Amino acid sequence: MRDGILLRNLSFGYGNSRKIIENLYFTADYGEKIFVRGCVGSGKTTLFKIISGLIPVFYNCRISGDVMVFGENSPANFRKHVYLVPQNPEEQIIFEDVEDEIFSVSHDLNLVKRFNADHLISKKTSELSDGEKQLVTLITAFASKRECIILDEPFSHLHPKRVEKLIDYVLSYRGTIIFSDKRYDFLKRFSRVVRVGGVDCDYGCEPQMEIWNTEIGEKVLEVRDLSFAYGSKTILNSINLDLRRGEAISIVGDNGSGKTTLLKAISGILKADGVIVRKGRISLSLQYPNYSFTERTVAEELSFSKDILKTIMGSGILTEELLPKHPHSLSAGESKLVSVLKALKGDIVLLDEPTVAQNYEFGMRIIGLIKKLGKSAIIATHDFRLAEMADVVYELKGGELKLKP
Known part of the structure; x- marks a missing residue:
C-alpha cells in the first residue's frame, strides 16, 4: 500500500x-x-x-x-x-x-x-x-x-x-x-x-442534564478594579466580580482576550493592580496540568477524605484503575481529569478550559461535583455548552468583563 x-x-x-x-x-x-x-x-x-x-x-x-x-x-x-x-x-x-x-x-x-x-x-x-x-x-x-x-x-x-x-x-x-x-x-x-479502544463514548448522544438545588451562600471572593497589562498592552481593565459559596461562574471570550490571565491574577500567580478578597483556600487547574503534579501516584495527588473520594467515584468520572498510576504516565485526557479533580481540594476552584480532551458529559459531571461538594468555581472556557451550565455567564472582551445576556 x-x-x-x-x-x-x-x-x-x-x-x-x-x-x-x-x-x-x-x-x-x-x-x-x-x-x-x-x-x-x-x-x-x-x-x-x-x-x-x-x-x-x-x-x-x-x-x-x-x-x-x-x-x-x-x-x-x-x-x-x-x-x-x-x-x-x-x-x-x-x-x-x-x-x-x-x-x-x-x-x-x-x-x-x-x-x-x-x-x-x-x-x-x-x-x-x-x-x-x-x-x-x-x-x-x-x-x-x-x-x-x-x-x-x-x-x-x-x-x-x-x-x-x-x-x-x-x-x-x-x-x-x-x-x-x-x-x-x-x-x-x-x-x-x-x-480506538473497546468502549464507545457516546459521540452524538448528549446526556440528560442533572438538576442541582445547591443553595447559593455568602461571598467567598470579591474582585474590585482589577487591572493588568503586558507592557503597554492592557489585558484586564478595572474588572469587578463577586463569587458566592456554591456558585459556578463561567467566563467566555475570544482567544487572547485574557481569560487565563484573569484566573492567574485571582489565584495570586500574577500580581495585578486592584483589590482581591478571598475567603477560603483557592486552587487553580491550568490548561496544561503536567507541571502541577508532584506525587508518585494519582491517589497521592488527590488525597481526598474517604467520603469525598466516594462522592467523586460515584460521579463516574474517576476509575479505580487510574489511582495507582504515576501522574506523568497518563494520557493528556487523563492528566486533565486528574488536574481538575485535584483543584476540588480548594474552596474556590478556578478551572481553565476543564473540558479539553474530554467529552460533553465530563463538564456536566464536574459542575455537579462542584455543587455537591459545596465548592465555588470560576470556569474559563470556549465550550459554550459548559458555560451555559453555570449559574452566571460573563464575557471578557477588550479587557472588560460583562454579563452575557
Whole structure:
C-alpha cells in the first residue's frame, strides 16, 4: 500500500505496563479524511505518535506488527510524510518569534491570511495565549504540505466561530487528514470514522442534564478594579466580580482576550493592580496540568477524605484503575481529569478550559461535583455548552468583563 498508511496486527505498550493497543488494523488512503474517536486513555494519541514516527524512536516501549507509511517502513522516515499537531502546542513551538516559527516551514503569507492570523506575525511566541499558540501550530502544519496531517484535539483552545471556518479548510486539504476531537458536531463531514479502544463514548448522544438545588451562600471572593497589562498592552481593565459559596461562574471570550490571565491574577500567580478578597483556600487547574503534579501516584495527588473520594467515584468520572498510576504516565485526557479533580481540594476552584480532551458529559459531571461538594468555581472556557451550565455567564472582551445576556 504505497499511496497511504497501513498498520497491521499492531500491538503496543509502554515499558512493562499493559498493552494500550492490541492487534489493531488501520488504513488511510491518500486524500482520505478520517475521524478517530475513543475514550480518554484509549490510545488515540499513541496511535498518532506511531504513525508520525515518534514511537518507537523517542520512547521506551514494546511494539509489534507491521507499519507502512507512504512506502516507508522505517519510523525515522515517517516524519517526511506526516506532520503531527499535538494536543499541547507548546510541544511543537521552537522559535522565539511567530514569524520565524511559521517561516521555518514556508514563506507563504496567504496561509496566514487564510487562518486570519496576520495580527500574530509580529508577536513573540511567549506572548501568545494557548489558543493563539494552537493557531500557529495549525498554520505550520498545513504550510508543510505533507502527505498526511494528524490533528490531535486541534481546536480545544479555539473560539467556536474560528473553528467553523478552520474545519472547512481542514476538510479541503488535498492530502490525508487524521483527526481527533471531543466535539462531534462535524463528525459526519469526514469520509470515515475509526474507533480506538473497546468502549464507545457516546459521540452524538448528549446526556440528560442533572438538576442541582445547591443553595447559593455568602461571598467567598470579591474582585474590585482589577487591572493588568503586558507592557503597554492592557489585558484586564478595572474588572469587578463577586463569587458566592456554591456558585459556578463561567467566563467566555475570544482567544487572547485574557481569560487565563484573569484566573492567574485571582489565584495570586500574577500580581495585578486592584483589590482581591478571598475567603477560603483557592486552587487553580491550568490548561496544561503536567507541571502541577508532584506525587508518585494519582491517589497521592488527590488525597481526598474517604467520603469525598466516594462522592467523586460515584460521579463516574474517576476509575479505580487510574489511582495507582504515576501522574506523568497518563494520557493528556487523563492528566486533565486528574488536574481538575485535584483543584476540588480548594474552596474556590478556578478551572481553565476543564473540558479539553474530554467529552460533553465530563463538564456536566464536574459542575455537579462542584455543587455537591459545596465548592465555588470560576470556569474559563470556549465550550459554550459548559458555560451555559453555570449559574452566571460573563464575557471578557477588550479587557472588560460583562454579563452575557
